[in-house]
Amino acid sequence: MLPKVFLLLLGFFVTTPISADDSLLRLATTTSTANSGLMDYLLPRFTEETSIEVHLIAVGTGKALRLGREGDVDVVLVHARAAEDAFVNAGHGVNRADVMYNDFIIVGPESDPADVARSGSVAEVLQKIFDKSAPFISRGDDSGTHKRELLLWQIAGRSPAGSWYREVGQGMGKTLQIANEIDAYTMTDRGTWLAYQAKLEIKLLFQGDPPLINPYGIIAVNPERQQHVNYQGAIKLIKWITSPAAQKMIGQFKVRNQQLFVPSVENKD
Amino acid sequence: MDVLVSSTIEAFHLLFSGDAEIWEIVGISFRVSTLAIMAAVPPALIIAFFLAYGNFFGRRFLISLFNTFLSVPAVVIGLTLFILLSRQGPMGDFKLLFTQTAMGIGQFLLCLPILVCMAHVSLQSADRAAWETARTLGAGPIRAFFTVLYEIRFGLMAALLAGYGRIISEVGASMMLGGNIAHYTRNIPTAIALETSKGAFAEGIALGLVLLFLAFLLNALLQYVQGRGSINP
């Protein structure tokens, strides 16, 4: 009885029309990219030009790459260079291209107890926080941002531990709110910061050091590994997003009057 | 406090200025959840009926099992289905992950135990004589089944509302299975999660208000239905 009901039901669901053909492309990207609004600004133009509808799935970098590896999406747009290279080297993805970059910043209480605002490098910032045991909030969720933060600690030559270092396992917005509530330092991408800035009392304290640069790459899922993926669509998106027109759009995209992303491809016009 | 007040005011503005995106999200929520519960009702009633009237080995075990499913977190259902529906999973060929269908299946599984358990309790509290009276008056099993359902219609309505209440507000499974894709699988709860993470509190509160209003409506309906039930058992 039960299996029959289940099959019937499955039949009901499967026969409901789902558009899964060449005119549909599944793009997994990071929450920060999606939340910035950049994709809502770019993708309708792509759809207009190519008639390919894009389903945007916003997850953490780790999950996005995993979705690509498993063939659940056709193309990924992430910011974790080392993980991206590993993904391509393992044969899960092909045709990786640089798209754009933005940067991370260090924010914290206005009083700046660790005196990080007047530092020469991000390594120095982290060393000061470490030495003072000043409260620091880490994403702690294995996201691209979290990975970058850990890399920066490595560069600073410190391994953070203790009650002042708190891993919250939450998204960037939540992490900023927590830092705000308990007067702690944290590292954030500029996009989320701009979105939240008005609601927060913590301030931008440090920016501009090259290790804080955050490049975004786009990778098509390898069609030899996953025969069913919309590879043609993925290639079209990669070509389009690195085209002069799209790159120009990226450069013009502003949140609260601030440019958020810098296009990676040299614009010749 | 300022944030709450200003966000709420902005939320009302968004709702009543006819912000198309918000109403699209509301529409997707209703569509998916309504289809899911419609699909869940017939099997739930049949299962509940067998649990209440059947006399087979493992009946008690099944009852406990369905009661246990009541407290399974939605994300666990979401994760299990995610693994099953993923391209590498056993049901990957159906290409269901990140579709409304996947969300629907998740919500179907979430509301099924509620419907089964509550319908089962209603059936148990209904007099066994209801079924027997229908049968002795010449009704076939199917006719008698519907007669009993009619007799316990108030309890069933309560089950339906409780089940709907759970899935319309559920975020974990919908997020995992639907992927929160704009204009496609973004429903009220996943949109609230997204807007909150973006810091767009007004949009989050506006959608929260829709849910709140809906919950109020469902509860009012439930009160009304139960009131009727007590007057006319």
Add this chain to the structure above:
Amino acid sequence: MIDALQLNLSRLSKKYGRNVVLDNLKFDIASHECVLLTGENGAGKTTLLRIISGLEKPEHCEISFNAAPAGSWRKLRKRLLKSVMYLHQQPYMLSGSLRRNLEYAARLNAAIVDQESSVDRALEWAGLEALQFQSAASLSGGQKQRVALARARLRDPQILLLDEPTANLDSESRERTMQMLYEFRDTGTAIVIVSHDPEVFSDLTTRRIHLHDRQTSPADGPGSEVIDLDKVRQSQQQ
């Protein structure tokens, strides 16, 4: 008038778990008969009625209709549900009005052509016209009993089984119920009545059976045809 029916049950046994309720029992009933079934509490009277009506499955039973043996229990149950009707001690009223209860029964009887007038006649027969639009659940015990009998009239079974039909009834309802039962018997319906109160039915019944020690035996007393062997045995021992 209804088709004549002869129902024979033999070697009937029924257990609830390990508890043997009926054991190797024999029971016969035919049209125009009215059997009074007596026995102590827990002797299995209700169980027997429920088996005959097809509501409960016995562990073992040989049943024949008009001397033709019936097949599997599934077929048998279908046949029993079709020709036998069991009335609960406390009749269940379907939700809605009294009239709806009768309409429900009328709709299920394919032989009824004009449902409305059949329901009207049944209401009149049971003396319930004045109450027909009342909620059936709000009726008194005696009124519910009459609704159940009116439903049975519309169902028109060949065998009617009643479980303590006059228990807890006021004298007026009791009289009315008796009158209705006479009319059932006079149209040829076979009737089995379980009762603790044999005197009430002495004029109605044609035969009495006593259920004792998980077996049937014809009962003693007025109206009985055969002597209760158990009682004989007991009195001999004394």
